[in-house]
Structures are given as structure tokens and as C-alpha cells.
Amino acid sequence: MRLSRNARALLRIAVAVGLAFIYVPLVAIVLYAFNASRILAWPPPGWTLHWFSSAFDNAAARDAFLTSVKAGLAATAIALVLGSLASLAVARHRFFGRETISFLVLLPIALPGIVTGVAISNTFTQVLGLPLSLLTVIVGHATFCIVVVYNNAVARLRRLSSSFEEASADLGAHTWQTFRYVTLPGMRSALIAGGLLAFALSFDEIIVTNFTIGAGEETLPIWIFSNLFRPHELPTVNAVAVIVILISIIPVYLAHRLGGEAAAGRSGGGGVETEAAAVP
Amino acid sequence: MRRSDAHPARAAWLIVAGLVAFMLVLAGCGGSSDNGGGGEEEALQKLGKGEGEVSLISWAGYVESEWTKPFEAKTGCKVNDKVAGTSDEMVKLMSTGQYDGVSASGNASARLYAAGYVAPVNVDLVPNYKTVFSDLKDQPYNTFEGVPYGIPHGRGANLLMWNSKEVKPAPDSWEVTFNPQLSSRYKGKISQYDDPMSIAEAAVYLKFHEPSLGIENPYELTEEQFNAAVQLLEEQQANVGEYWGEAAKQISGFANGDNVVGTTWQYQYFALKEEGVPVAASPASQGFLPKEGATGWSDTWMISSKAKHPNCMYQWMNWIIEPKVNAEVAEYFGEAPAQEKACKETKNPNFCSEYHAENPAFWKRVYYWETPLADCGNGEEDCMDYNDWVKAWTSIKG
Amino acid sequence: MASEAALERRSAGHRLADLFHGRRRLQVGALLAGPLGWLVIGYIGSLAVLLITAFWSVDPLSGLVVKNLTFENIETLWSESVYREIVWRTVRTALLVTLTDAAIAFPIAFYMAKVASRRGKAVLVIGILLPLWSSYLVKVYAWRTLLSADGVLHWALNPIGLDTPGYGITAVWLVMSYLWLPYMILPIYAGLERIPDSLISASEDLGASPFTTFRRVILPLAFPAVVAGSIFTFSLTLGDYITPRLVSNDQFIGNVIFNNIANNQPLAAALALVPIVVMIAYLLVARRLGAFEHV
Numbered sequence A: 001m002r003l004s005r006n007a008r009a010l011l012r013i014a015v016a017v018g019l020a021f022i023y024v025p026l027v028a029i030v031l032y033a034f035n036a037s038r039i040l041a042w043p044p045p046g047w048t049l050h051w052f053s054s055a056f057d058n059a060a061a062r063d064a065f066l067t068s069v070k071a072g073l074a075a076t077a078i079a080l081v082l083g084s085l086a087s088l089a090v091a092r093h094r095f096f097g098r099e100t101i102s103f104l105v106l107l108p109i110a111l112p113g114i115v116t117g118v119a120i121s122n123t124f125t126q127v128l129g130l131p132l133s134l135l136t137v138i139v140g141h142a143t144f145c146i147v148v149v150y151n152n153a154v155a156r157l158r159r160l161s162s163s164f165e166e167a168s169a170d171l172g173a174h175t176w177q178t179f180r181y182v183t184l185p186g187m188r189s190a191l192i193a194g195g196l197l198a199f200a201l202s203f204d205e206i207i208v209t210n211f212t213i214g215a216g217e218e219t220l221p222i223w224i225f226s227n228l229f230r231p232h233e234l235p236t237v238n239a240v241a242v243i244v245i246l247i248s249i250i251p252v253y254l255a256h257r258l259g260g261e262a263a264a265g266r267s268g269g270g271g272v273e274t275e276a277a278a279v280p
Numbered sequence B: 001m002r003r004s005d006a007h008p009a010r011a012a013w014l015i016v017a018g019l020v021a022f023m024l025v026l027a028g029c030g031g032s033s034d035n036g037g038g039g040e041e042e043a044l045q046k047l048g049k050g051e052g053e054v055s056l057i058s059w060a061g062y063v064e065s066e067w068t069k070p071f072e073a074k075t076g077c078k079v080n081d082k083v084a085g086t087s088d089e090m091v092k093l094m095s096t097g098q099y100d101g102v103s104a105s106g107n108a109s110a111r112l113y114a115a116g117y118v119a120p121v122n123v124d125l126v127p128n129y130k131t132v133f134s135d136l137k138d139q140p141y142n143t144f145e146g147v148p149y150g151i152p153h154g155r156g157a158n159l160l161m162w163n164s165k166e167v168k169p170a171p172d173s174w175e176v177t178f179n180p181q182l183s184s185r186y187k188g189k190i191s192q193y194d195d196p197m198s199i200a201e202a203a204v205y206l207k208f209h210e211p212s213l214g215i216e217n218p219y220e221l222t223e224e225q226f227n228a229a230v231q232l233l234e235e236q237q238a239n240v241g242e243y244w245g246e247a248a249k250q251i252s253g254f255a256n257g258d259n260v261v262g263t264t265w266q267y268q269y270f271a272l273k274e275e276g277v278p279v280a281a282s283p284a285s286q287g288f289l290p291k292e293g294a295t296g297w298s299d300t301w302m303i304s305s306k307a308k309h310p311n312c313m314y315q316w317m318n319w320i321i322e323p324k325v326n327a328e329v330a331e332y333f334g335e336a337p338a339q340e341k342a343c344k345e346t347k348n349p350n351f352c353s354e355y356h357a358e359n360p361a362f363w364k365r366v367y368y369w370e371t372p373l374a375d376c377g378n379g380e381e382d383c384m385d386y387n388d389w390v391k392a393w394t395s396i397k398g
Numbered sequence C: 001m002a003s004e005a006a007l008e009r010r011s012a013g014h015r016l017a018d019l020f021h022g023r024r025r026l027q028v029g030a031l032l033a034g035p036l037g038w039l040v041i042g043y044i045g046s047l048a049v050l051l052i053t054a055f056w057s058v059d060p061l062s063g064l065v066v067k068n069l070t071f072e073n074i075e076t077l078w079s080e081s082v083y084r085e086i087v088w089r090t091v092r093t094a095l096l097v098t099l100t101d102a103a104i105a106f107p108i109a110f111y112m113a114k115v116a117s118r119r120g121k122a123v124l125v126i127g128i129l130l131p132l133w134s135s136y137l138v139k140v141y142a143w144r145t146l147l148s149a150d151g152v153l154h155w156a157l158n159p160i161g162l163d164t165p166g167y168g169i170t171a172v173w174l175v176m177s178y179l180w181l182p183y184m185i186l187p188i189y190a191g192l193e194r195i196p197d198s199l200i201s202a203s204e205d206l207g208a209s210p211f212t213t214f215r216r217v218i219l220p221l222a223f224p225a226v227v228a229g230s231i232f233t234f235s236l237t238l239g240d241y242i243t244p245r246l247v248s249n250d251q252f253i254g255n256v257i258f259n260n261i262a263n264n265q266p267l268a269a270a271l272a273l274v275p276i277v278v279m280i281a282y283l284l285v286a287r288r289l290g291a292f293e294h295v
Helices: A005-034 A052-056 A058-093 A096-112 A113-127 A134-159 A163-170 A176-205 A207-212 A218-226 A229-266 A271-279 B008-029 B065-075 B087-095 B105-116 B127-131 B180-186 B196-209 B223-237 B246-255 B267-276 B310-320 B325-333 B340-344 B386-397 C001-009 C013-020 C022-055 C072-077 C079-116 C117-132 C136-147 C154-161 C169-193 C198-207 C210-239 C244-246 C253-260 C267-287
Strands: B053-058 B079-085 B102-105 B151-157 B159-163 B190-193 B242-246 B261-264 B279-281 B293-305 B367-368
Touching: A005 A229, A005 B386, A005 C079, A005 C117, A005 C136, A005 C169, A052 A058, A052 A229, A052 C244, A058 A096, A058 A113, A058 A134, A058 A176, A058 A218, A058 A229, A058 C022, A096 C022, A096 C210, A096 C267, A113 A134, A113 A207, A113 C022, A113 C210, A113 C253, A113 C267, A134 A176, A134 A207, A134 C022, A163 A176, A176 A229, A176 B386, A176 C013, A176 C117, A207 A218, A218 A229, A229 C117, A229 C136, B008 B293, B008 C022, B053 B087, B065 B310, B065 B325, B087 B102, B087 B105, B102 B310, B105 B293, B127 B310, B151 B310, B151 B325, B159 B267, B180 B223, B180 B246, B190 B196, B190 B246, B196 B223, B196 B293, B196 B386, B223 B386, B223 C244, B246 B267, B246 C136, B261 B267, B267 B279, B293 B310, B310 B325, B310 C072, B325 B340, B367 C136, B386 C079, B386 C253, C013 C022, C022 C267, C072 C079, C072 C267, C079 C117, C079 C169, C079 C210, C079 C253, C079 C267, C117 C169, C136 C154, C136 C169, C169 C210, C169 C244, C198 C210, C210 C253, C210 C267, C244 C253, C253 C267
Parallel strands: B053 B079, B053 B102, B190 B242, B190 B261, B293 B367
Antiparallel strands: B102 B293, B151 B293, B159 B261, B159 B279
């Protein structure tokens, strides 16, 4: 698109300001992770690497990290299954109530987390009489992760013509074979991108987790939250956050490569929709 | 669209709607009625082998590795601790039945008992209980219908804390936060506890400064007394900088200079001093109390009626009032120990006298947190109950 | 011969597939059983069980729910003005945050979609997604320190005569706009990407100035994507209670629910009805505006 020089300059400034807005607090987090004082006071009295070594040594933090990874993987797996199933029904068939599915899938993420958390917790402890545990956390996370996978999958399925599937059936493939050899490969990058972002959602979730977690377990956000009560540990928390950001460059990059690039070749930048669609 | 395509999911939707309705009926008939009433639970009769872990809910600073590590080594019971910021959170957590025990203040213990979330404690199974201070035993906040429901942890008063560089002269009265003439000097820098218990703080203030209201117990307030306290807090709201619900929030507030005076616990006070922030509180010579007295707490370890690890819980309750441990606990937090013998074990030999651990008369000026009930205790039934306090607190904060 | 033998040896899976073949009802039913069972029975059912307590009352001492039908909770919320103020404050902030995020996000998304080079695009996308991985709590606490009276904002703005807004509703607005910004950028970016460059070229060829092209071609086409992003900024603000608690004294709907959930669940459930109704209405409007294609 042809833009005047002024317009281009203005746009660049707006982008720079926006990016600064996004990154200044992150820079603050990094600075505090090197802060020599225990209390978050400004300006920091000195610098130290102590908190990073403390973070690595902290068994509770490591356990919490692993628990978060476990819960994230399980929740993502469930979301992938349920989200794909729902998307196949919606994109490939017509039936009464089809439009409502998109609405329904969006609800767990659109309604306040505290409502979702308390509802699930009450159902487990009072109606079902089951204890709260990592399982209940996974159930909670999977519920709002479904939409992330579903949106990606539906968007992709809408662009994949169903004529391929019909051709496959005409050639003698039965239902599973068509799905496995035709549909699934077409959906794969959308599912991967959706899955990675579902994982990110689950990994940082605090409110629903707070209500659904059992006594002996901690996910990383719960660990962070509980250490906000222990001022001695606060800078370690910042160090842990910085470590997580650094580690996360990998999945973010993967999401972009697998989701974005793969489909970008096909239609002008349409593949990008897979990341964007998956975001909530 | 062919008709046959319209049908497939319709039946499914109907079935599903029916199931939802069924769940509602289930909730309506069954559900939470098995928790009603208190005192039906049995206390443990015999102490068995430890179960390997124990899950606790506690206040910040109550369950620290300094004394949990030796406990774990000695008993093999791994300690899982969840820190809560308010009694309401503690009650909510206990209602899930997922925890073995809780360090309950008076504004939680009666509610836990009434809801049936806690079981009586068989004090014969807790040998160290014999030497707990006698004015902590058989109290209305830890004994119900004559049966002990918990093991005392320690007690203390809420402190008035101020930044000694910013607040001069050193205040000796709660007027600095409640009297608009004084508090307006620190407009926007006052720190107040974010909980309905603050109404009791206002009532303590009014008991001293407006005796015509006739307030005796700051937790048993008639409508007139209650409204006066609420009004005081509404006036205070204009000057409050931050309402704190987590200790760390207040610590960072004082450290950053955003707050200069307000109610606090010893935990924050000592944490700030350690960081070199110039905070001060009412001195030991004044009994750590401003002249009106203060609200405070006397906390009790209670055992869940659904405890999955009762043996470990009993071992924990005995451990926490082990003389050496209770001394450590008390000195770490800055509160008076519950265990008589702890006074010989404190690092500071004058600790117990400074904290008035052995002086029951002192504690008459400290109003332990209690659950406000409609029953005024003098035969009248028109006092404000806890729901009224919560609603009022919501309105005060606006 | 060989094919007949092959036919007889068909696996169970193959036979199951034949069962589904051509039977659309069965296919749809099988596909939907899992997701619908989970969402409707599990999730909506749980919600219903919670929300029904809004019509019950509570024993003030124990906090246990008493199952007699009453409208007193709804009445309390309606008649006492503080609850109305809290709801209005929450909704107002949610709208403000949405507008702010749309304003900040659009230039960035536009640049990413239409102006940036391929590598620039990749860098920017990663750059926008990365903050999503840093913990929500850590970010809010970082903002607390930025906003404090002696914090970074004060230190930076004081020389030019301004000052940090401190803690309060402005802080909540700032922090929430910050937190949800990526959720607004990405749908708009996707939506703009989907606008074929040929449309823009055609508009220019027909003589429209860049501004007119923007106003009459790009904006209408991108609007549903903006609405899609707004679903998240609006709903996340509507339900949050941690940020208001950490950077202000203001009570949002979530705070009151949180404060009441232990001792007065019916009142909390009644209040929870409000954001649910608001969000359902919002989603219906958004769907009408075509946002669901862009979510």
C-alpha cells in the first residue's frame, strides 16, 4: 500500500510507542530480578545474580514449574481432542444449533474466571464428592482451552475445501482413512499453533487454578502468588519470571514457524490467522 | 438444507438439556446438607502412625521452614502449607475438605465450628497442651459447648505502625488514622487492613473516645454503635492510601513511601525493619499498644472434620507448642507464645515479659478477633451479624 | 479372489467406519458427544448449580447455604447503591480498556500486516506474543512499582511537570490495557492480513487517497476483527479482581464476588449473574457484527 512519507513516519512512531508500552514493564521485571534489595523499591540499591541461583535452587519453584508443564500438556491434549471434534462437526456438517457451538465454546473464557473456578470447584467437592487435585485443575484449564483450538481448526477447515474429502471417499477410503490421510494433515499446523497457545494460556492461569487446586500441589502461578506473601522470596519470583520468558522464546518461535509459515505459502498471509485466531 | 440434517443434533440437545435439569434437581435435593451443625464429629481417640503428610492453612509467617524441616525429619510428615490473607479465605478453603488443619483466628473458629468443618481435639493426645497458658484454655473462641476445638498458637495485638521520618511526633493513639484533623495530614498515605474486622478497630477507637455510645465488646455492636463505627470508617476512606489484603502489598507500600502510617501485623513490621525502612510502632513501654488499646488475635490450630491425615495433624499441633518450637515461632513472628515453657527457650531472655505473655491483665486491652453474632451476649439478639459487617465493609470501600 | 479375501479380513475399525459412512446423524452425534458433554453437562451444569444458589439464603454464622427460595439477594444488589456503582465502574473500565487497546493495537497491527517486511513481521509477531508468557502476577507487581509515588513513572515524568497517577482507577485502566493488548493486536492483525492487497490497489487505482482507502475499504473490513479482539479485552476486564486489588482500592465485580464467596455464597452467585448476562449480550452483538469469523 502506498503511504505518504508523513503517514509512514507517523505509523512508525505509533508502533514504537506501542512497543515501548509493551516492553517497559518487562524491562522493569528484568531489572528487579537483578535487584540487590529484597523489597521492590526504586531505584534499586545494587545489582546481584543471587536471585537467579536462588531460583534454580528453589525446589518448590522447580516442582511448581513441572506441575504447570504437566497440567498444561494434559489440558492441551484434551482441548485438542475436544476442539477438533467440535470443529469437524461445525465445519463439515449442518445441524440444528450449529451456530450456538461457537458461542458455547467461547463461554468459559468469556465469563469471569472466578465464576468458572468456583463452579467447577463446587461441582467436584459438593456434587461429586471428589477431592481437588491436579486432575480438577486440568479439567478447568481444558474447558477454557477448547476455544483456542476450536477457532483455529474451524478457520482452517473452512478454507480447506471439502471436495478433497469427497474425492478421497470416492476413491474408496473409509471414514478414518479420509480423516487420517486427508483432513488431519490439512489441519495439522492449525492444531499445533492452537495447541501451543492453549498451553500458554494454561501455563499462566491463576484464577481458576486457585479454586480448583488441591492441597499439596502448586502450579507456577500459584507458587508465584503464594510467594507474594513472603517478601523474602519476592526477587526470586522476578528471577523465575525472567527465566520463564527466556524459555518461552522457543515455543513462541515454534508457533510462528509451524502455524504461520506453513500456510503463508498458500494464500497471502492467511496462515497468520492461525496464531491470531488462537490467541484469546 | 435437507430435513434429515436438521434432526441429528436436536435429540442430543434435548438429552443434554434434560441432564442439566437433572443436575439442578440433584443440587437442590442433595449436595451440601451433610455439613450442617457442629459438634457431631468425634475427636480422635488414639494416636496412630503418621500418614506421611499434612496439609495446613495458615497466616503468613506461621509455617516456616525453620520449624517445619525438623518436624518433617522427626515425624516423617511432609508439611504442605497454604497461606491465606483473610479469615474468609481460610473458611472457604476449609469448606473444600482438602486440608487437615488451619490456624484459625476468632473470627473464623466459631464459623468453622458452626459449619461442621472442624472436629474436637482430644487434648490428652497433645502432651504439650498441659503447659499452655491457662488464660488461653477454655476460651469462647477455641472451646465450644465445653469441648476444646483447638490448640493455641500464640497471640498478639495489631500494631499501629508509622514511618518515623514522615510521621512526627510519634503517635500514641489511633487518632492519627481515625481523627480527620490528624489523619488529613497524611491524606492518601494511610494503610488500613482490607477486611470487615476493621470495623472493630473503629469500635475500639469509639469505645475510648465516645463512651456515650456504650460500646463494651467491639464485636458485639448494636445498630447505633455499628453505624457510628461505619461512619468513622467512611470518613477515613477519604484519607486512606491503600487497603491491604496481603502482607506483601503493605510491605511494598511502606517501602516505596506510598504509605506512611496504618494498621499492621508484626510480620510486616519486622520485615520492613530488616530492609532498613525507618518504621516504628508503639513501643514495648506502652505495651505495643496505642492508648485506646487495639484489636488483636489469639490463634488456634484446628483440625478438619474431614482430615485425611489426622495423626500427622495431631503431631503438628503438639509440635507447634513444643517449648523450643513455640519460642522460635513467637520470636519469628513477634507475638506472645502460647506455651509457658517457651519463655525459657527464647533467644531474648526478656521476650515473654516484653510481649506480656505471662500477664493476663494486659490482654484485657487487646480485643481478639471474634465472629460478630446477632446474639449480643447480654440476652439481646439485635446485634449486627457477620453478613452485616461484610456488607458494610463493601459499602465503606465503595 | 484376493479382493474377496481382503473384504473378509476387514478390521473392526473398518467396519466401524462403514457404520458411520453416509449416516450424517451418527457422525455429528459422535463428533459432538465429547465436546458437548464436557461443555454443556460439565461446564454449564456446574454454572447452573452455582447460580441457583443466588435464589437461596445463608446461615450467617456458619456460612452454609439454606435452601429456601428467596429473591433477597437480587433485591440487595438492586436496592443498595454501592453494588450498582461497582457494576457500572467495572463495565465503564472494561469499555475504556477496550477502546484504549483498539487505539494502540490498530497501528501496530496495521504496520505488521501491510507495511512490515517479511522478517519484520516475524520479529513483531514473536515480540507481541512473548509478553503473554511472562506471568500475569509478576507483570502487575511490576506495574505497582512503576506507579508508586517514588517509582519509575514519577522519576521519569517529574522533570516535565507531570507525575505518576499512583494507585487507583487510572492505574487499573493502565494496567489492564497493558495486560490485554496482545489479545487485541493479534485478531486485528489476522483480519488485516486477510484483506487482499488487490482490493487496496484497486481502490487506489480508482483514485482514492490513502486516507479514503483506509476509511472506506480497510476499516470496514477490519472492524469485525476489532470486535473479536474486544471480546477478550472486555471480558477479561469484567471478570478480573487481582489487578484492582493490587493497584487500587476500587472494588470491581470480581472483588465483591471474591469477598463474599466464603460467607455468603448466594449473594456472590447473584452478583455473578451480572457479568454473565452482560457477556452473553456482548457476545450476541459481537456475533451479529461478524466477529466470530475473526476470533
